[in-house]
Amino acid sequence: MLNSDAIWIIFTGFLVASSCGLLGSFLVLRRMAMVGDAISHAVLPGIVIGYLVTGSREPWVMVPAAGLLGILTSSIIEVLHQKAGVQSDASIGVTFTFLFAIGVILISMFAGQVDLDQECVLYGEIAYLPLNPLVLANGWSLGPKMVWILMPLLLLISLGIYLFYTPLSLTAFDPAFALSIGIKVGFWHQVLMGAVSFTTVASFDSVGAILVVAFLVVIPSTAWLLSQRLPLMLGLCLLLAFIISVTGYLAASWLNVSISGAMACSSGVLFVLAFLFSPLEGRVWLAFKKKSQQIGSI
């Protein structure tokens, strides 16, 4: 029942989910989850402008164009919060809606030329992925083009986290201490924002903004509920990514519904399970332990 298209879709889902999960871990630990949401929406004008300028919808155009806009987004949020004294949450809300609105207006102004709409950004459909394969000159198909962007991206992110584990973890846990031993906290913040932007864009071209948010936030949160150490949490993100992409795909093809949506739902189900049954602090588990202790004490 798993034909080659299915394998490619699951594999792409896994690539996106693990890249987002790894980076999202640092976002969630820094309490910046909603910045990920903002970036995933605010890159729309970048995509439109990139398309209008180059006339191409190839990933190599879209990813850098939108990536730049992602960095711009996080900078505007910073400026509004630091310089203009707007609450941090509000500055996120003001920024991404403004940029998204500009994107939508651009799309309708050039409606004849742009094959994009806001629904496609929101929903994105991983199912169409195999329709855009990378074909070599001799006719061999190497699978969906996006895979050839997402795979190096995942490797790069993993390598980056491995090499720079110290500053990334330290600036997330205790920025004041990090500064005191001479780590450039501001610099690492920008690096993380840049990485999130590129990943978001590369991902949502294939899966849609909402799935990106689900992967950025739900996967790390679930992993956090299940682990006591950051390296384990990062590893769990990879495992969760695998489970989510497989179960999501299977559920979607069984019910004949959106694959992206099913994958995000599957992550939601895993979160609820972890919330209730995590051996560390799941609510049901805690209640059960309490009860058995009471019984034991009688």
Place this chain on the structure above:
Amino acid sequence: MNIAEIIGTNNFMVLFGSVLLTASTAVIGSFSYVRRQALIGDAIAHALLPGICLAFMWTGSKSPWVLVPGAILTGWLSVLCQETIVKYSKIKEDAALGIVLSVFFAFGIVLLTYIQQHGYASQSGLDKFLFGNAASLLLPDLLSFGLLALAVLLLVLAFYKEFLTYSFDPNFAETVGMSSTWLRLLLNGLTVVAVVIGIQAVGVVLMAAVLITPAAAARSWTHRLPTMILLAAAFSGSSAIAGVSISMLASGLPTGPLIVVVLSLIAVVSFLFAPQKGLISRNRRQQFHQRKINRENLLKLLYHHRSLGLKAIYERRPMEEQSIKKGLAELQQAQWVRQENKAYQLTEPGEKAARRIIKLHRLWEYYLSHKVHIAPDHVHEDAEMMEHILTPEMEALLEKELGFPEKDPHQSEIPYH
């Protein structure tokens, strides 16, 4: 002839409708802002989708009277989920919002595709609800959402003082006998309704803007909640008018995004130009002070040297020649400085002004060394700055507190006249 006749009944209705929808949302948004829950609206907006789908699947109807209750139910449920996650786990507010937002919406998408695949009649356009478009609002929609908006406004009016107290400090509200649980539920419920209303005008993604941008913009102009609410509503209303009008003139451009862009521009202008908090206003005030400091330093210089040529002034003040020239010109205009044979001298009033600055300098040095106990050889630098900052009121206070001392810590006389 009234406005409705000029622009056409339909357009007038759309205009009126969008103003009502966005303004009432902004009123609730002001409370979200002061409760520091600016992004809750974003989560709620996304959580409406499954409610709409479920309501449709259950009844097969697309009437707002069916869909809205469904939407309100899941919207409210999403707030509950968010609060539960934060309360019962180590997951923080931001991540809880992201979880609720994405999972509810994804569930909605799954339901939507399920509906499409399973041959429900007349399912098309179900998600139109989410990509609201003020320009296509029809009379029945306007009536129902307008009624909702009025209900929201009336409730805010009725519970204004409770909402204000609760938003500022929930614990205090409890101590004065308000039930913070009920107020929270009510305020959350109103936020959900406001989102349902606002989404008609701008759609799910931009919903956060209608809720929070007017409040954030209004906040830069005022410190008081009532003024902030009125301003937010006014900003929203005028953005709606501008957005709808532009959309009508340049047909084809979508109304919702236009409203949001206008709203954002109002916010940007507020962040830059609001008199107290605006960035540019703050910068201009700093420049204004810098010019005053510059002038006062020149006054001091001329006071000590009686008469100086331009060159001599350049040598003695470590500043750009341009700003020295400007300062001198300003002083001449105030008739504090006059020019004789290419040399600058103080006039009678100029000398008086210079003496005041020197007095402030020496008084402050006296204050620092006698009251703040800073060593006399460390007080000069601070006094160099504070002599320009002390206001006449503080000057009087200082003289009184110190009892008009005669000499500063370096034994220089303090000139009082």
Place this chain on the structure above:
Amino acid sequence: MIIQVEKPVLEVHDLTVSYHQKPVLWGVDFSLPGGVMAGIMGPNGSGKSTLLKSIMGLLSLSGGRISVFSKNLDEVRKKVSYVPQKESVDWDFPATVKDVVMMGRYGHLGLLRRPGKIDQEIVEEALEQVNMQDLRNRQLGQLSGGQQQRVFLARALAQQADLYLMDEPFVGVDAATEQILVELLNGLKQKGKTLIVVHHNLQTAPDYFDWLVLLNQRLVASAPFEQAFTAALLQETYGGRLNMLSTLAQHMKKEQFAAREHR
């Protein structure tokens, strides 16, 4: 009562610090001798934490300068250890006790090098000193307030610094743990290290410190403990703010004045 010392470990010159143009520390000028345990005391909002953060270069100064071991801080960072307030971090962070203590070695390791055998030994030793070796694999979220503070202290020990700056290390700690911590700090002092501790309990202060810095927006005293711990100086420190300074600070914030001229 401000006593300057010869060959100071820490020199603070005419330090003025503002938050959003509002001065919170005013012309603070003192020096500290080596090998002492110095307390920084003053009422709430008197600028104690601000002083520590300024010394560590975490805030930009409006005026003045600071030198540590007669050098710029950047040259001697490895010899200085900073212990932030316990509340400043999220103790739900996915890390174990040992992970946090190992962070004390990061400053010595640089960006890319992994902790080696020596680092492991140093961390073990630090854990033993605070009596946390049995809890080394415990998750942070499961620690009591006193244990959290011991973890922070162990991390500082692992830095093997010569100067320790500690922001309220005894807050949220039970009396027994406080005693253990104080003994540890005394042990460090015996080895010739210098400790600067923000503290707010006037009762215990005489037992802990041999030098006292009294602060309330401005420096009230910096002297050997007995000379500074007098009724008059304490009254001056805790007897309320200087009205004039507060009014002026408020005015400067409102009008966006800088505390020093731009050059």
